[in-house]
Amino acid sequence: MTTGGRPPRIAAALLARVVPKEWTGDSLMADLEHEFRTRAAGGAVPARLWYWRVVSQLLAAYSRDRLRRRAERRAALRAQRSILPQQKREFHLDDVRQDLRFGLRQLWKRPGFSAIALAMLALGIGANTAIFSVVQTVLLEPLPFPEPGRLVRIWESRIERGWNRASVAPGNFWDLREMNRAFERVGAYRFSSANLTGIDYPRRLRAGRVTAGFFGQVLAVRPVLGRTFLAGEDQPGGQNRVLLLGNQFWRTQFGRDPAVLGTQLSLDGESFTVVGVLPPGRPWLDYADVYVPMVRDPGATRTSFEIAVVGRLLPGTTLEAGRADLERVAQSLEQAFPAELAGIGFTVGPSSEWVADPETSRALWLLLGAVGLLLMIACVNLANLFLAQATGRIRERAIRSAAGATTGRLIRQALTESLIISLVGAGLGLGLALWGVRALAAIAPGEVRLSEVGINGWILGFALVTGALTGVITGLVPALQASRGDTAAALRSGGQNIAGDRAQRRLRGGLVAAEVALSLILLVGAGLLVRSFGGLMTVERGFETENRLIASVNLPASYSASEATNLTRQLLERVSALAPVIRAAAVHIRPLAGGSTGLGFVRPDEPEPEGGVPWASWRLVTPGYLETLGVPILAGRDFREEDMAAGDGPRRILISQRIADLLWPGENPLGRSITLWAGQSDVPAEVLGVVGNMRERGIDAGPTLAVYLPYVSSGRWPPDIVIHTAGEPTAVVPAVRSILAELNPNIPLSDIATLEEMVGRSVGSQRFLTLLVSLFALLALLLALAGVYGVQSYMVARQTSEIGVRVALGATKLQIFRKVILQALRPALLGVAFGLGAANVVSRFMTSLLFEVRPTDPATYAGVAGVLAAATLLAAWLPAEKAAKVDPVIAFRAE
Numbered sequence: 001m002t003t004g005g006r007p008p009r010i011a012a013a014l015l016a017r018v019v020p021k022e023w024t025g026d027s028l029m030a031d032l033e034h035e036f037r038t039r040a041a042g043g044a045v046p047a048r049l050w051y052w053r054v055v056s057q058l059l060a061a062y063s064r065d066r067l068r069r070r071a072e073r074r075a076a077l078r079a080q081r082s083i084l085p086q087q088k089r090e091f092h093l094d095d096v097r098q099d100l101r102f103g104l105r106q107l108w109k110r111p112g113f114s115a116i117a118l119a120m121l122a123l124g125i126g127a128n129t130a131i132f133s134v135v136q137t138v139l140l141e142p143l144p145f146p147e148p149g150r151l152v153r154i155w156e157s158r159i160e161r162g163w164n165r166a167s168v169a170p171g172n173f174w175d176l177r178e179m180n181r182a183f184e185r186v187g188a189y190r191f192s193s194a195n196l197t198g199i200d201y202p203r204r205l206r207a208g209r210v211t212a213g214f215f216g217q218v219l220a221v222r223p224v225l226g227r228t229f230l231a232g233e234d235q236p237g238g239q240n241r242v243l244l245l246g247n248q249f250w251r252t253q254f255g256r257d258p259a260v261l262g263t264q265l266s267l268d269g270e271s272f273t274v275v276g277v278l279p280p281g282r283p284w285l286d287y288a289d290v291y292v293p294m295v296r297d298p299g300a301t302r303t304s305f306e307i308a309v310v311g312r313l314l315p316g317t318t319l320e321a322g323r324a325d326l327e328r329v330a331q332s333l334e335q336a337f338p339a340e341l342a343g344i345g346f347t348v349g350p351s352s353e354w355v356a357d358p359e360t361s362r363a364l365w366l367l368l369g370a371v372g373l374l375l376m377i378a379c380v381n382l383a384n385l386f387l388a389q390a391t392g393r394i395r396e397r398a399i400r401s402a403a404g405a406t407t408g409r410l411i412r413q414a415l416t417e418s419l420i421i422s423l424v425g426a427g428l429g430l431g432l433a434l435w436g437v438r439a440l441a442a443i444a445p446g447e448v449r450l451s452e453v454g455i456n457g458w459i460l461g462f463a464l465v466t467g468a469l470t471g472v473i474t475g476l477v478p479a480l481q482a483s484r485g486d487t488a489a490a491l492r493s494g495g496q497n498i499a500g501d502r503a504q505r506r507l508r509g510g511l512v513a514a515e516v517a518l519s520l521i522l523l524v525g526a527g528l529l530v531r532s533f534g535g536l537m538t539v540e541r542g543f544e545t546e547n548r549l550i551a552s553v554n555l556p557a558s559y560s561a562s563e564a565t566n567l568t569r570q571l572l573e574r575v576s577a578l579a580p581v582i583r584a585a586a587v588h589i590r591p592l593a594g595g596s597t598g599l600g601f602v603r604p605d606e607p608e609p610e611g612g613v614p615w616a617s618w619r620l621v622t623p624g625y626l627e628t629l630g631v632p633i634l635a636g637r638d639f640r641e642e643d644m645a646a647g648d649g650p651r652r653i654l655i656s657q658r659i660a661d662l663l664w665p666g667e668n669p670l671g672r673s674i675t676l677w678a679g680q681s682d683v684p685a686e687v688l689g690v691v692g693n694m695r696e697r698g699i700d701a702g703p704t705l706a707v708y709l710p711y712v713s714s715g716r717w718p719p720d721i722v723i724h725t726a727g728e729p730t731a732v733v734p735a736v737r738s739i740l741a742e743l744n745p746n747i748p749l750s751d752i753a754t755l756e757e758m759v760g761r762s763v764g765s766q767r768f769l770t771l772l773v774s775l776f777a778l779l780a781l782l783l784a785l786a787g788v789y790g791v792q793s794y795m796v797a798r799q800t801s802e803i804g805v806r807v808a809l810g811a812t813k814l815q816i817f818r819k820v821i822l823q824a825l826r827p828a829l830l831g832v833a834f835g836l837g838a839a840n841v842v843s844r845f846m847t848s849l850l851f852e853v854r855p856t857d858p859a860t861y862a863g864v865a866g867v868l869a870a871a872t873l874l875a876a877w878l879p880a881e882k883a884a885k886v887d888p889v890i891a892f893r894a895e
Contacts, residue, residue: 218310
């Protein structure tokens with residue numbers, strides 16, 4: 001009988017794919033096909049329907065059988081768990097112990113790999129932990145006061161004059177404290193200095209004057225010893241000769257002696273009794289060595305902004321309610337004193353702004369981002385190392401797989417190895433962080449407050465979590481890639497010359513590109529900061545620093561104006577007579593000190609200039625001060641002795657070129673009139689001369705609008721003397737001390753520094769940030785180059801036979817060399833391209849930290865890209881040379 005036709009293809013394919021041969025048997029398909037052809041002789045359609053019906057029955061039977069067997073396995077498993085639960089737990093714990101022992105043995109067998117991996121992780125985790133500890137302490141740790149959310153800072157403002165946040169005038173503060181309704185307590189403070197005498201030698205102390213209740217009620221802190229100031233001790237005629245010790249001064253001067261209470265200390269010739277010791281902490285608690293009461297002056301000024309004010313809101317009172325209440329107080333004061341307080345207002349800021357100034361906050365977050373990138377580069381590099389060694393161990397994993405190890409077990413063992421490395425690296429990184437914090441404290445500027453940074457539970461948790469995550473991230477991808485290999489091919493290969501398949505090579509190339517891109521981001525940031533700092537150090541300052549010395553003469557407040565003036569004049573005369581001294585002069589606020597007094601100024605014929613009253617710094621100076629600093633007098637003349645005496649007429653002043661250009665553009669300002677302290681005391685003045693612009697508030701702050709007035713000495717304005725010498729300026733310090741001791745042995749010479757040191761201090765935060773980011777960028781570059789070198793060395797080592805074949809077929813050494821170089825450059829250049837795009841986005845967040853450099857500066861980007869490409873070429877050079885020297889005979893013999 002003749003048969004014909006073929007079974008339905010879909011039905012046959014479905015049966016072949018779904019039902020395994022071991023269930024149907026080898027002859028079933030042939031029997032079905034034979035029966036179909038027999039039935040097809042009588043009609044194709046009935047035969048096809050029959051075939052579909054049989055296939056459906058077989059699929060249903062197979063499904064029922066599969067479900068039955070699965071149910072039987074589950075029942076057996078439940079029975080095993082109920083009978084031997086402890087045995088199963090011990091079995092899994094034993095697996096973990098075996099994985100740990102195996103991982104430790106494998107790492108011990110490869111000491112070079114383990115050492116490199118540990119070094120990279122310790123470096124990345126240590127740097128992150130150190131910087132995180134700084135950020136956590138300075139920015140994230142709550143203020144050391146109860147309910148800090150109720151604390152606010154209060155400033156005076158004159159919005160129409162452009163003053164938004166000025167210190168508060170003393171007369172306005174006392175009224176504000178009594179008139180407000182939204183604050184539980186309002187306090188004020190002011191920092192100055194005082195001379196401590198009656199001990200081994202006179203010394204200058206940082207002194208704070210605070211109102212009663214400032215520590216105990218506004219900040220709500222408890223003293224370590226004794227008490228804080230009581231109500232009434234800030235009132236005239238009260239018992240205000242009492243004193244609080246700062247905690248650091250108590251430790252260093254009195255050795256934590258609890259018997260210090262009741263001790264009499266002489267400050268500026270007046271005796272004070274120690275009544276308490278404050279706890280440590282910032283802000284304010286450790287800003288001064290000693291604190292004395294700020295005594296209320298019934299005739300206190302309302303136009304001189306002198307004191308800082310802090311308030312504690314009533315429970316349940318919002319910041320907005322506090323602002324509204326202060327607006328009411330301001331309106332009442334303006335109505336009571338319309339001439340002096342026209343336009344007065346108050347600005348309120350939350351305590352969250354106290355932890356660090358905006359520039360410091362941005363710098364610390366930038367550093368945290370930099371070390372985060374460094375850790376990412378270390379993770380990528382380590383992942384590449386694990387991937388390389390996992391690919392090289394394909395035969396070992398193939399044997400273990402053939403012996404019955406599951407894919408999950410292989411992945412778990414690989415993760416165990418990476419976790420061991422990461423956790424040990426985290427421990428080493430924690431030790432490195434401890435050392436790093438101490439090193440940072442040694443080089444950091446004072447405003448960063450690194451002396452308070454320590455390792456606490458948050459820091460330990462951060463290090464451990466970072467280590468664990470690093471272990472999972474660096475170990476998981478290589479483990480998954482290595483577990484996908486062809487077991488049979490790996491066994492046949494004998495483990496020789498296995499470089500991985502195309503997907504693994506692409507993954508390694510992608511990891512190289514990623515670390516190059518991350519490194520470029522850091523390098524661009526460092527390059528921008530270096531260019532910014534270089535420009536900062538070479539900018540025109542307006543004064544000379546070479547062979548200039550500055551020192552403070554802390555005259556006591558009890559000195560009368562005539563006594564202070566006479567002492568200052570005698571001191572300058574005798575210092576100027578010293579052999580190495582060229583000139584000596586005095587000023588009441590040294591340049592680059594970080595703070596400045598200010599005044600409003602206008603032309604009398606234009607009392608309301610467009611844009612509001614401009615604001616200028618002012619300095620009291622003696623004749624020759626500007627010449628001592630090397631500041632040119634552009635027009636007019638310097639002060640003379642006859643200008644020093646304050647008369648009834650207009651004050652004679654010198655102004656900076658910027659003020660002259662602002663008030664009299666294109667005109668001669670000499671002899672012109674100007675109103676100083678405009679809107680306050682309205683002091684008339686006459687322009688005696690025009691001097692060059694100086695950067696008084698810092699060399700990154702721009703040329704200053706400055707007014708120079710004749711120096712009238714008093715205890716309120718103690719002088720800083722500036723000395724220009726022919727040689728090393730510090731050599732004259734002993735002679736100056738001797739002269740001052742002869743004039744008054746109770747007045748110390750303090751805060752001695754060269755002007756070069758002053759410039760260095762003024763850029764301390766910029767130098768600190770630039771140094772750290774540059775260091776992290778350098779480490780990132782080294783890690784990236786190590787990654788390129790490691791990958792290329794590994795590839796050359798695993799492809800020795802392939803290279804030997806190419807050489808045997810006629811490839812030249814130059815061709816082999818070029819192939820390896822291009823193999824390294826392709827992912828590196830891809831990383832450079834991605835890195836440039838990412839850096840262009842990230843660097844825009846650095847705008848406020850740069851000085852006269854754009855965040856998209858093309859020279860920096862081009863230079864960094866060129867350096868990184870050249871360094872990548874250098875890192876691939878040695879592996880390429882090694883590949884070019886491969887002997888095909890030796891390669892075949894090894895194979």
